[in-house]
Amino acid sequence: MEIVVHAKNTRVDPPVQALAREKLAKLTRFGLQIFRVEVDFSEIRNPRVHDKELCEVTVHLKGHFVKAHAASTDQIAALDLVIDKVEHQVSRLKEKRVDRHRPRRRRLAPPPLLEDWDELTPAEHGAAGNGAAHAEIIKTKQFTAKPMTVEEASLQMDLLGHDFYLFKDAQTGHASVLYRRRDGHLGLIEAVG
Numbered sequence: 001m002e003i004v005v006h007a008k009n010t011r012v013d014p015p016v017q018a019l020a021r022e023k024l025a026k027l028t029r030f031g032l033q034i035f036r037v038e039v040d041f042s043e044i045r046n047p048r049v050h051d052k053e054l055c056e057v058t059v060h061l062k063g064h065f066v067k068a069h070a071a072s073t074d075q076i077a078a079l080d081l082v083i084d085k086v087e088h089q090v091s092r093l094k095e096k097r098v099d100r101h102r103p104r105r106r107r108l109a110p111p112p113l114l115e116d117w118d119e120l121t122p123a124e125h126g127a128a129g130n131g132a133a134h135a136e137i138i139k140t141k142q143f144t145a146k147p148m149t150v151e152e153a154s155l156q157m158d159l160l161g162h163d164f165y166l167f168k169d170a171q172t173g174h175a176s177v178l179y180r181r182r183d184g185h186l187g188l189i190e191a192v193g
Contacts, residue, residue: 001028003037010043010053016075023083024057030087030094033062041075055082059090063148064156066090089159096155145175153178154186 003024005017024037040056049071055078056069066089070081147170148156157165157178164179169190177189 001025001034001037003039005039006041008040008042009045010041010075012041012075016041016079019076020079023079024086027059027087027090030090032090032094034059035062036060039079041078044071051078053078055079057082057086059086061090061093063152064093064159066093066159093155093159096158147173150176150178150188 003021005012005020020039024039027034027037037060038058040058042054042056044052044054046052051071051073053073053075054069054071055075057067059066066086068082068085068089070078070085072078072081145166145168147168149170153165153167153176156167157163157180164177166175166177168174169176172190175191179187179189181187
């Protein structure tokens with residue numbers, strides 16, 4: 001497992017780098033195949049922000065990646081906070097991989113009753129709203145979409161903590177979006193053609 005420590009807008013002392021490598025090497029105890037761990041230290045340059053030291057960790061696993069960040073007053077405290085988050089996510093991934101071989105029935109929230117549907121607001125129905133405000137694109141993100149199954153996309157979406165996940169379907173080769181519905185179930189949008 002390769003552990004790489006980067007610094008941006010700050011300086012990371014060798015003892016902090018050694019501590020980061022030592023603590024992150026313990027991720028192997030979860031029994032997952034970890035290829036690379038990237039640790040990025042940076043300083044938030046805003047006088048209003050109290051927790052200026054930011055630590056971000058990205059763990060590259062076989063078929064997945066786990067990412068977490070935390071901020072604190074010093075680098076070691078930020079490192080400890082982010083390691084707790086990463087260990088929690090990696091343990092969740094391990095549990096889900098074990099549960100895949102021993103499936104259990106999950107109880108999901110039932111959909112709203114038909115008579116309650118009329119009481120929902122237009123926003124809850126999924127309406128677009130009044131359209132008075134003009135939305136601007138403030139951030140653009142690009143990534144390489146590797147082919148995966150819907151189950152893998154669901155697992156990756158849960159690991160990232162997002163409500164949706166864009167992926168390339170391994171069976172069809174088309175782009176698909178997996179999203180979490182308000183009723184707790186998952187929805188799938190498939191591009192055709």
